[in-house]
Amino acid sequence: MTSTLDAPLISTTPNPARALVCRGCGAEFPLAAQHACYECFGPLEIGYHADLLRAVTREQIAAGPKNIWRYAPLLPAGQDPAARLTLNPGLTPLIRADALAAEVGLHAPLWVKDDSANPTHSFKDRVVSVALTAAKALGFTRFACASTGNLANSVAAHAARAGARSVVFVPADLELGKIVTTAVYGGDLVAIDGSYDDVNRLCGELAETEEFEDTAFVNINVRPYYAEGSKTLGYEVAEQLGWRLPEQVVIPMASGELLTKVDKAFTELVEIGLVEPPANGWRVFGAQSAGCNPIAVALHQGTDVITPVRPTGIAKSLNIGDPAAGLYALEAVRRTGGWMEYVDDDEIRDGIRLLARTTGVFAETAGGVTTAVLRKLVASGRLDPGAETVVFNTGEGLKTLDAVADLVGPTHRVKPSLRAARDAGLLG
Amino acid sequence: MTSTLDAPLISTTPNPARALVCRGCGAEFPLAAQHACYECFGPLEIGYHADLLRAVTREQIAAGPKNIWRYAPLLPAGQDPAARLTLNPGLTPLIRADALAAEVGLHAPLWVKDDSANPTHSFKDRVVSVALTAAKALGFTRFACASTGNLANSVAAHAARAGARSVVFVPADLELGKIVTTAVYGGDLVAIDGSYDDVNRLCGELAETEEFEDTAFVNINVRPYYAEGSKTLGYEVAEQLGWRLPEQVVIPMASGELLTKVDKAFTELVEIGLVEPPANGWRVFGAQSAGCNPIAVALHQGTDVITPVRPTGIAKSLNIGDPAAGLYALEAVRRTGGWMEYVDDDEIRDGIRLLARTTGVFAETAGGVTTAVLRKLVASGRLDPGAETVVFNTGEGLKTLDAVADLVGPTHRVKPSLRAARDAGLLG
Numbered sequence: 001m002t003s004t005l006d007a008p009l010i011s012t013t014p015n016p017a018r019a020l021v022c023r024g025c026g027a028e029f030p031l032a033a034q035h036a037c038y039e040c041f042g043p044l045e046i047g048y049h050a051d052l053l054r055a056v057t058r059e060q061i062a063a064g065p066k067n068i069w070r071y072a073p074l075l076p077a078g079q080d081p082a083a084r085l086t087l088n089p090g091l092t093p094l095i096r097a098d099a100l101a102a103e104v105g106l107h108a109p110l111w112v113k114d115d116s117a118n119p120t121h122s123f124k125d126r127v128v129s130v131a132l133t134a135a136k137a138l139g140f141t142r143f144a145c146a147s148t149g150n151l152a153n154s155v156a157a158h159a160a161r162a163g164a165r166s167v168v169f170v171p172a173d174l175e176l177g178k179i180v181t182t183a184v185y186g187g188d189l190v191a192i193d194g195s196y197d198d199v200n201r202l203c204g205e206l207a208e209t210e211e212f213e214d215t216a217f218v219n220i221n222v223r224p225y226y227a228e229g230s231k232t233l234g235y236e237v238a239e240q241l242g243w244r245l246p247e248q249v250v251i252p253m254a255s256g257e258l259l260t261k262v263d264k265a266f267t268e269l270v271e272i273g274l275v276e277p278p279a280n281g282w283r284v285f286g287a288q289s290a291g292c293n294p295i296a297v298a299l300h301q302g303t304d305v306i307t308p309v310r311p312t313g314i315a316k317s318l319n320i321g322d323p324a325a326g327l328y329a330l331e332a333v334r335r336t337g338g339w340m341e342y343v344d345d346d347e348i349r350d351g352i353r354l355l356a357r358t359t360g361v362f363a364e365t366a367g368g369v370t371t372a373v374l375r376k377l378v379a380s381g382r383l384d385p386g387a388e389t390v391v392f393n394t395g396e397g398l399k400t401l402d403a404v405a406d407l408v409g410p411t412h413r414v415k416p417s418l419r420a421a422r423d424a425g426l427l428g
Numbered sequence: 429m430t431s432t433l434d435a436p437l438i439s440t441t442p443n444p445a446r447a448l449v450c451r452g453c454g455a456e457f458p459l460a461a462q463h464a465c466y467e468c469f470g471p472l473e474i475g476y477h478a479d480l481l482r483a484v485t486r487e488q489i490a491a492g493p494k495n496i497w498r499y500a501p502l503l504p505a506g507q508d509p510a511a512r513l514t515l516n517p518g519l520t521p522l523i524r525a526d527a528l529a530a531e532v533g534l535h536a537p538l539w540v541k542d543d544s545a546n547p548t549h550s551f552k553d554r555v556v557s558v559a560l561t562a563a564k565a566l567g568f569t570r571f572a573c574a575s576t577g578n579l580a581n582s583v584a585a586h587a588a589r590a591g592a593r594s595v596v597f598v599p600a601d602l603e604l605g606k607i608v609t610t611a612v613y614g615g616d617l618v619a620i621d622g623s624y625d626d627v628n629r630l631c632g633e634l635a636e637t638e639e640f641e642d643t644a645f646v647n648i649n650v651r652p653y654y655a656e657g658s659k660t661l662g663y664e665v666a667e668q669l670g671w672r673l674p675e676q677v678v679i680p681m682a683s684g685e686l687l688t689k690v691d692k693a694f695t696e697l698v699e700i701g702l703v704e705p706p707a708n709g710w711r712v713f714g715a716q717s718a719g720c721n722p723i724a725v726a727l728h729q730g731t732d733v734i735t736p737v738r739p740t741g742i743a744k745s746l747n748i749g750d751p752a753a754g755l756y757a758l759e760a761v762r763r764t765g766g767w768m769e770y771v772d773d774d775e776i777r778d779g780i781r782l783l784a785r786t787t788g789v790f791a792e793t794a795g796g797v798t799t800a801v802l803r804k805l806v807a808s809g810r811l812d813p814g815a816e817t818v819v820f821n822t823g824e825g826l827k828t829l830d831a832v833a834d835l836v837g838p839t840h841r842v843k844p845s846l847r848a849a850r851d852a853g854l855l856g
Contacts, residue, residue, distance in 0.1 A: 066494055066519070087788060088521065091494070093516065093547070095589075099591050117545070117547065119521070119545065119788070120790075121549075121826070157784075157788040157789075157790070158788065159788075160784060160785055160786065160787065160788040161523075161787060161788030163527055163786075167854075170838075172838070172841060176829060176833060177826055177829060179837060179838065180825075180829050180832060180833050180836060180837070181790055181825065181826060181829075183836035183837050183838065183839075184780065184781060184784040184785075184790055184825065184832055184836050185784050185785060185788065185790070186781070186784065186785040188839045188840065189837070189838045189839050189840070190838065190839065190840040190841070190842060190849075190852075190854065191838035191840070191841040191842075192841075192842060192843070192844050193841070193842070193843050193844065194843070194844040198844035199844065201844065202844045202845065202846070202849065205846050206846070206849060206854070206855075209846075209855060211854075211855040211856045212855075352612065353612060353614070356585075356588060356612040356613050356614065357588055357612075357613060357614040358588065358591075359588065359589060360515060360547070360585040360586065360587075360588040360589030360613065362548075362585070362609055362612055362613070396826070397608075397609065397612065398549070398605055398609060398824070398826035398827060399826060401604060401605060401608050401609075404608060404612055405604060405608050408608060408611035408612050409607060409608070409611050409617070410598075410600070410607065410611065410617045410618065410619035411611075411616045411617050411618065412616065412617070412618040412619070413600060413618070413619045413620075413621070414618060414619075414620060414621070415620070415621050415622070416620050416621065416622035416626035416627065416629065416630045417630065418630070418633050418634070418637075421618075421630065421634060424618075426595070426618065426634070426639075427634075427637060427639040427640075428639045
């Protein structure tokens, strides 16, 4: 429950979701807690009633609350404000970044979409709000996830706000910032001795057990609903640009899902007539770290075979070695004429500092990845320096302090006297 | 510069500030970079044109941007959007906290005003945005502060966004989260071997030097403008409650200024006719830590003599041993029939966990202080459990992880197999 200013009533909006549709073979299934196709085992996503989407207007969205739920007419859950299980994330700042553009060599407008401004300081609040609202409607009473950290933070905080039970699963070697920020909410926190991919596999098995029948794993058994939450990032960019699409977007990839959903959001907005596409369309660029780059490597090798890797490196929130949506990310990047790049840990640290120094946004390692990849893409000529570009910062620097803690610190240390300040050079 | 959605044009709004007025003797001075009265050395604050304030309407505010600048007609700077030096803070969530109310024994509505949602995750973004916008208009080109951490974060980030120079001064023993989050923006960061009060004294001396003529110390030479930024917290609470005032507010105290400015905001809103006061008025409650409690002790002793202390304890952001606005905080609390309390470090840690578990808000130590004081005030009967109450969380738990890092952590640690999960009790 939030204040009156945040939550106008839009409970008469119908739910536009129609069915679960297989991304592989196109088979359709009723809207339930199912994530894989019974025909071909392909992943499922939400299909919509086209007429309901086409009926949505800019004015209807503008009259909605100042968070993701303004886009409820385009989402598979949350039309009834009273039935939401949410921290009301979204409508995060879109920041004009002229100084960053100048440093990386862009001369068209550059924007940073800063999702560290969400309630638990990552874009995961968007997907969790949609997933848990759908899960509650489906009858689940306990909420779970496999996570590299940010998702765990978000699920635990959402459950605490709602007074619900949660159990989240993370690799045991996570950053302290992500462990404490999850544990403090008081739910169950299970540290697994293994990689994220190990955690994910175990959660897939647990979700099939009788003991977890009451439990929605946001990124497993209700994944189709969860993934749709990422569309709101694309909708917001379009609305914040005055109902225009940028010509280029640079997006970090873990599972690859976020990239595909921003592309899906842009496609939907064009199809339903809320925006005109740019004259030459939009181009989607993907960012990974050198320690976990299976999707980018497949693109560079011109193959559809994504070879799983054992992730290493500091960009832990992106460390998914066997990316569930990798193929679809490849498809989106190839279709739109974009590209993918990856950067090493030193470049990531430089990226964090570059973004902070030029925009005032302190990003976690994933944001360092995206900023460093932006620079690399301009340098290599893959990104058009004369085309309007949006880079996505998906998380908060305070959660990965160690990445830069050894590189930055006080520039001066002095005793509290004018004389000491003068000796330290502070008075010229 | 922000997106079109965030920043409607309101450049025709006049600046309502009239003069600097001495809080002690009432002497008036022109609007300049002056913070102490030339007659009695009392602190100065902003006086307004009453007719300009009275002309402000709810509709005018509602049509403004979704941040503090919607209240520009009530502030001493920032009427022209193009002249702002700002991260656009404000309009942070007001969260209904029924579970917290139940645990502490309140049966009237309880709300948490969560200012950790600001761009650098503390309420300081409000005061810094107003101070730097005023300072820029006054011709300053470098921006500085004496800080316990959050203020330094905010000044450094604001300067980075604006491409301006900054030099911030902090005690050398600050939390890592606050050092790194300031240093990463690339300005000068001076660590002082001493307490905040030592830092503040040195900055007062530096501000008088020729070498710092170009430098605005936000909380020293432009303090009157800076302090007014805190009024926006009070305005937002009123607007988010549907243009009503709560009957009770619980506010953390460092200098004591925030408490006085929330009270001033409520007073102004009543005077200019934007809200009706509650039938029995509002009551203001102040929260300190046991390690730094000079204002609360003065209240308990029934005196106006605030005896400076050497601060100790984990609530470092509140550790001002010689509080500049302490007298005015005492006045506001006595006038409104409120009270002050203080809590020790264990109570602060419990307060952080209680707030997180019941609301999903992870606060820094200052928020733990306020939550623990809320509980204490209800238990002692000082706070009316049947009166609507707002508690202010002014900062982010990620900045003070150490406070709870030893108390919370994984509830289970297992190998990635169903068998290990069963052995650990996860399957009943």
